[in-house]
Amino acid sequence: MTKDTSRVYYQLKWFVFLCALINSLTYSLTATAHVGSSGVIVQKQAGKYQLLIQVNPPDVVPGTAKVTVFVEQGRVSSIGARPIYFRSGDKGAPTHDVLTPVGDNRYEADLWLMASGSSSVELSIDGPDGKQQVVVPVMALATALRDMPAGTGWGLAAMGLLLVVMLITIIGASNADGIVAPDQSIGAALRRRRLLGMSIGLVVLVLILAGWRSWWNSTSEQYRTQQLYQPLPIHASVNVANGQRQLTIQIDTTDFKKNGRRRTLSYILPDHGKLMHAFLVRMPGLDAFAHLHPIRQDTLHYNVALPPLPGGKYLLYADVVYRSGFAETLTDTVEIPSLKISPEVAANAKPTDRDDSWLVTEPMGVKANAVNMPHLDNDMVVCGKPGASMKLEDGSSMLWMDKASPDLEAGKLYNLKFAVADAQGKAAPLEPYLGMGGHAAILRSDGTVYIHLHPVGTYSMAAEGSLVGRIADTARTFHYPDAAKFRDSIDTYVTKLNSLPEAEKNTLLMTAMPAMSHAMKTNNMVEFPYAFPRAGHYRIWVQVKRNGRVLTGVFDTQVNEPLL
Structure with a gap:
């Protein structure tokens, strides 16, 4: 390799390195930055x-998850x-x-x-x-798009222009130096050959850059239309027949073919024995709440009878889990009409599922001085520690134990611990509810933060079971079974499970999810690990079971930005 050829070679290597650097910087600035997220929280033995x-997890993929x-x-x-x-x-x-x-x-x-x-x-x-x-x-999941800062964009553009000029100069010099000795004076022929080389290099570079831009635009569009997560749309409606209001949830598959965002709707798994957990909360006061379990009519339709909730506009959150372990919350708003029915009809109305539960209480923000109302301030001392309390429908009381302070901090891990005492103030033993010690739902006052909590954390039993089973599988790829047979087998299992006596059903559920066992030292308590992702005003619904009856406690709390 001659001295000139060596010089050109190393200049080209430097150019390629800088081009790669610009490309990586551009990608990282547009696709791998992070925003705050509550992520996944797990507490287990x-x-x-x-x-x-x-x-x-990152909000842009590829990206790094903080563990x-x-x-x-x-x-x-x-x-x-x-x-x-x-x-x-x-x-x-x-x-x-x-x-x-x-x-x-x-x-x-x-x-x-x-x-x-x-x-x-x-x-x-x-x-x-x-x-x-x-x-x-x-x-x-990729849930965010990133715009490159203007200053960075201009800096990279200037660097790119410099690199293009450098490469054109290198091509022209190499074209001339390859046939002319270094000590020979440059004549007209040499200048023409150098200009010719630079012109050809410019054309080649323009074609390369045009191709690169086309590839980049295609990749960016693919990210927007296919990789960027978009929730599966649903349409909720309420029909009235024979004095009973029926909620129908229809899954919208209109855009499946257009953007390629499909869901394996025939491969939905039961979570805690239910194919869907639907939560209804009336806005704006968050004063009416229901935890329902719609029945699948076909692949796209789920129905459930509504309990005696007051009319109004409700937020709907419907949790489902797919065979892949992918858990998703489907959301919509629905107008529930007010319904005047006789006491006899109301008494004979039966829920679709025996585990359905609901509560009508005071609007959010009301400072309660009476029973059966949410408490914003500490009003009771339990074992020498302040705690908030609420009277439950069976006469017992639910206590928020060990609350760190009247106001909590966003992003900080808490163990939200609740206990139940009977009318005499003694510990009231709890029964399993859907195979666990209890359930909780947390909602920000504007509805922008929602979570369905379990004592072991913020994930679902079905997702864990599916992923643990996949890890144990020795196959490199997973093959789905026949869709119709799988769906029918799941429907048969859920129907049989819900027909079992309560004790037998809970035993079967707890056996199926040993990793989610979270026994408390005292059997009147339940706790939930959680970190509030944003500042704001939150309402917490805590659901437990006692004497065969689902009881719901409701608590409000203010969450502030963390102190610096």
Whole structure:
């Protein structure tokens, strides 16, 4: 290689490196920045370890998920984490990344999620108390678009222009230097050859840049129309027949062919024995609440009889889980008409599902001085600690235990702990409700934050079971069974399950989800790990079961931005 050729070669390498740098900067600034998200929170026992886990997935994929593990009990030497996608399973997953200790019994890591879809984070815990593995369901979804800052764009444009000029000059110089000795004077022929080389280089570069721009626009459009998550639309309506209001939820598949965003609607799994958990909350006071379980009529339609809720505009949140472990909340607003019926008709009205429950209470923000109203301020001392209380429909009281302060902080992990005492103030034992110690729903006053909570965290039993089973599968790819047969088998299972006696049904549900077992030290308490994602005014509905009856407590709290 001659001296001139070597010089040209290294100039070209430098040019390619800078082009790659510009491309990577452009992509990262437009597609991999993060915004706040509540993510997934899990609290569970794994052998001798009790862990509190928080995974904040990126809002743009590819991107990094923030994994934080608090070791609440047990001696840990190291924790590893790796993402496992449903479609590729264990065989297609990378090796574990080691989490970094950042404090007393706290470990953190940034974990790359390279593709959208249903995934999980597998944690491998090692220490003197043994080896354990925990699977945390995570939805890897692109939910945001990023605009490049104007200053960065102009800077990259100037750098790109400089690189183009450099490359044209390099091509012209190499075309001339390849046939003319370095010490020979430059004549007219040499100048023409150099200009010719530069002209050809300019044309080639223009074609390359035009092709690159076309590819970039195509990739960007694909991200917007296919990879960027859009909720599955539904249409909710209420019909009245024979003095009974019926809620119908219809799934809208109009855009399936247009944008390629399909859902495997025939492969919906039961979660806690129900194909759909629907929550209705009346706006603006959040004073009427219902937790219902619609029945599937066909692939696109679900029906449920409405309880005696007052008329008005309601927000609807419907939770479903697919065979892939992908969990989704479908949302809509629905106008429920007021209905005047006789006491006899009301008494004979039966819910669609025996586990349906509802509550009508005071509007949000009312400072209560009487029973059966939500309490904004501490009004009771329980075991020497302040707590909020509410009288339940059976005469017992629900107490918010160990509330850190009247106002909570956004982004901070809390254990929301509630206890039930009977009319005499003694601990009131609780029964399993849908296979668990209790359920909770949290809603921000404007409806923009909603979560369905379990004692083990913010994920669903069905999602965990599906992903754990996929990891145990040795197949590199997953093949779905026949859609009609699968749907029919699930409908048969749900019907049979709901016909069982309550004790037998709960035993079957708890056996099917051992990883979600979260036994309390006292059987009148239930707790939920949660971090409020945004400041605002929140209402919390806590549902437990006692003497065969679902009881709902309601509490309000203010959440502020964290103190600096």
